[in-house]
Amino acid sequence: MSRKPLVYGLLTLVSLLMLAPLLMTAFTSLKPAEELVSPPWVPPLAPTFEHFVTTWIDANFNTYFLNSVIISTVDALVMIVIASAAAYALTFLKFPGKPLIYALLLAGLMIPPTAIILPLYVTEQRLGLLNTHLGVILADLALAVPIFIFLMSAYFRRIPKELRDAARVDGASEIQVYWRVILPISTPAIITTGLLEFLWSWNDLLLRLLFLTQDNLRTLTVGMLFFQGTQTRDISGLTSAAMIMAIPIIIIFIIFQRHFVQGMTQGAVK
Amino acid sequence: MAASSRRWSPGRRKRQAWLTAGLFLFPAIALYLVFAFIPTLEVFEYSLNRWDGISPDREWVGLGNYDRLFGDRIFWEAFFNTVEWTAIIVVINVGLGVVLAAILARKIKGRIFFQTCMFIPVIQAPITTAIIWRWMYQPNGAINEGLNAIGLGFLATPWLGDLTTALPALAIAHSWSTLGLSIVIFLAGLQAVDDELYDAAKIDGATPVQAFWYITLPALRPVTAVVFVLTATAAFKAFDLIWGTTQGGPIRATEILATYMYKRGVLENNYGYGSAVAVALLVIVTLAMAVYLYMQARRDD
Known part of the structure; x- marks a missing residue:
């Protein structure tokens, strides 16, 4: 129809x-020094990776990157x-007390x-976890675990009960049922959980800023904050x-786009 | 299960059920209690003390910190800044979100592509948003250069250095990084709207704007509540973006509850008073979330 061009024009502009x-x-990250005077929306004429090399090595971003990868992957x-x-x-x-557990997680x-x-800082300090990656990981997990438990439960509830009961009758223990029967058919929920937790962990600043004061332990977020400060x-x-x-996040996003969008819509409460 | 458990006494069965469930629940629940639930209770306790966070002696001051808080001009400034910041973000995300979602919901080619473009900012870290937008808002940055280029140079201003523009400018940056999520939530809500309604409206001679007003908007009312609460709570507890740009300045133009709490609590080691600020933040966000979860639960029933 005649309105199509208007719609496409608008969507293209917004995008x-x-x-x-x-x-x-x-563009700017790829521009050699002499091109920095050109407006930022002008692409680089002679792209160079020299700034990436400098930032990566001299500004210690290789260490930050590795720390981020370790924490986010374990998370x-x-x-x-x-x-x-x-x-x-x-x-x-x-089991008895189930409603209590639910209420606790809902909170x-x-x-x-x-x-x-x-x-949280005092807790980490008392447990000797300051300036350890473990301390960041445990806090990350604790703060986000309720949302993922609800996300997983919502998925599990759609699995036919007969599947589990049949396995139990065949003599499988609960752990075996969980590991061999339920988890293998829960791939979508597993991918969503892994992706979202990785993303939140990768992007978090505050906990890392508080808990990691030694430069060689810092993640990309903290490294960036101090880098831009100086x-x-x-x-x-x-x-x-x-x-x-x-870049790493955009690459992962493009690969797992559907899971990301669905997961973030479900997990938006965080 | 029934076959094997019939032999057990009720007490033993109960204990067994507990043991098995406990095994599955223990890692998650233990972590949650130690690093989330108990600290949440402790914020309230801290807020009733005067304490530097290190020394063994805490001084019980009762509601003294709250008494000070209510008389603290900077706290109220931070509070109203937080409200303004949240309001701007909610208006942008709900307003633009609904319109863009309504357009994207139509059967158009390349819909996924456009949706992806709008969603890519959502996955960026707030600190990345901070660095990029701080650079763009500089006096000679992309925003002012762009205004100059299209003949609107008279609007150019040092966005983050100006007392009146700093907070709205950062709110726009925050919206940039969250709008995509609002759009996607609205889109999910629109899938519930029957296409036949639009066809019928078209036959009756309704314009697209009328269809939007009389079909799309009423259908989106429940989802709008969702986007409203989620956007507002996310904005209310935001910290990284402001800490990575203005740190509350110039003067106190962008001081919000989270940055004020950080300054008093962490930087000045004033755990009692900082916790009183945190309680204000906690109570507001928790109440909003509780209302939201209640609405969700009622809708699911």
């Missing part, structure tokens, strides 16, 4: 505006196991992590740092 900040950042893998295990008990097992959906950092004028450094942070 461009939404991507513009990232595109300009990418994602452990979250899959503990959230699915708890969801299994809540969905398939009968967890409402806790804003920002508001509890002071006692190198305010180093546009090439800042834009390449932002790209180092953004």
Whole structure:
């Protein structure tokens, strides 16, 4: 119809505006020094990776990157196991006190992590977890586990009860049923959990800023905060740092797009 | 299960059920209690003390911190800044979100592509958003250069250095990184709307704007509540974006509850007073979330 061009024009404009900040950042990170005077929306004429090399090596971003990868990967893998295990008990097992556990976890959906950092810091300190990656990982898991338990439970509830009962009659233990029967058919929920927890962990600043004060332990988020605090004028450094942070996430997003969008819609309560 | 458990006494069966369930629940629940639930209770306790977070002696001051809080001009400034910041973000995300979702819900080619473009900012870290937008808002940054280029140079201003523009400018940056999520939630809500309604409206001679007003908007009312609460709570507890750009400045133009709590609690080691600020944040966000979850539960029934 005649309105089609208008709709496409509008959508293209909005999409461009939404991507513009990232595109300009990418352009600028690739510009050699003499091209920095050109407007940020002009692509680089002679692209160079020299700023990436400088940021990666001299500004210690290789260490930050590795720390981020370690924390986020462990977060994602452990979250899959503990959230699915708890969801299994809540969905398939009968035990006294179940409503209490539900209520407790429901409260967890409402806790804003920002508001509890002071006692959390003291807890980490008492347990000797400050300046350890373990301390960050345990807090990450604890703060996000309720949402993933509910996400997994919602998935498990759609699995026919007969499937589990049949396996139990055949003599399988609960652990075997969980590991061999339920988990293998729960791939979508597992992928969503892993992706979302990885993303949240990768992007978090506050807990890492508080718990990791040694430079060699810091993640990309903290590294970026301090880098921009000291190198305010180093546009090439800042834009390449932002790209180092953004590129892995964008790649993962493009591969698992559907899971991301669905998962974030479900997990938006966080 | 029934076959094997018939031999057991009720007490033993109960204990067995507990043991098995406990095994599955223990890692998640233990972590949650130690690193989330108990700290949440402790915020309230801390807020009744004067304490530097380190020394063994805490001084019980009762409601003293709250008494001070209610008389603290900077706290109220931060509170109203938080409300303004949240309001701007909610208006943008709900307003633009609904319109863009309504357009994307039509059967158009390349819909997934457009949706992806709008969603990519959502997966960026708030600190990445902070770095990029701080750079764009600089006096000679992309925003002002762009305004110059299209002949609107008279609007150019040091966005984050100006007392009146700093907070709205950062709110726009926050919306940039969350709008995609609002759109997707609205889209999910629109899938429930029957296409035949639109066809019928078209036959009756309704314009697309009328169809939007009389069909789309009423159908989206429940989802709008969802987007409203989620956007508002996310904005209310935001910290990274402001900490990565203005840290509350210039003067206190972008001081919000989270940054104020961080300054008093963490930077000044004032755990009691910082916790009182945190309680204000916690109570507001928790109440909003409780209302939201209640609405969700009622809808699911």
